Amino acid sequence: MAATDRAARALDRRLDPLRAWPSAKPPHGWIRAVRDALGMSTRQYAARLGVSQPQVVAYEKGEAEETIALANLRRAAEALDCELVYALVPRRPLAEILRQRAEDITDARLARMGHTMRLENQEVTGPDLRRQRDLMIDDLLRGKLRRLWDDAR
Template sequence: MKTYVRKRARERLDERLAGLKPVDRLLPPPKGWIRAIRDALGMSGVQLAARLGVRPQTVEALEKSEASGSIQLSTLRRAAEALDCTLVYALVPNSSLEEAVNARARKIAMRALARVAHTMKLEAQETGDAGMEARIEAYIRDQVKDRDLWEGP
């Protein structure tokens, strides 16, 4: 039952995150979002500093920290609010979550089955590659549990 619930949760997240792909269209401008939006609005650094209640030098520092990727989320959120924007924060998987889980389960199964195949080869009981896909699927179904997927390398 838990496996079904997790699978359904992955599917729902995949659906929600699909709209954020391709992620390259969401890459920040070279000088960062704060600077790009501030410039597009025609707002000076002094004006943004006043809206944030900080010194103008602080605005310059936070724009640089955003561009370098070292800005804190809370600071970025405050800057977004001062620019009448909403901070959107997301982790976008490179593949679907379901694909990531399936690939990880397959990797675990292949590693385990390779050890068994090696042992059987040493004992001259080699089974060959015929039916390997079925053995992988059976191993995943019978041996790989969700809680074990992310243990180890």
């Protein structure tokens, strides 16, 4: 097993619990939802955060519009005695994303080669083509994964 494959599988295991986490944030954002749940006014929160009341409103608006800086969101969370949880969670397992990319590249290459081979009446079909496709995919996945993301195939 390649080191990158092990790394992808290890990261997938760490991300599994997050995949089930609901990604929908409250309509006005987490800052306001937690502040409201704690019964804290914007004035009181501003004092805890060490900013002006209009700055609190700007933070809440920025979070709701997804324009707040991550550092400011972390400070806002800390002032609410909250932990900011930040992660990029792939929609599918990383190994599946890598395999799909390798398949797409291989299929594009085989299509180009197939056209040339048909012109020369040397087309490979059926089980031989499937075997060749599997070998090419495996070769891509065993190699440097960075090659998978080059636009030039």
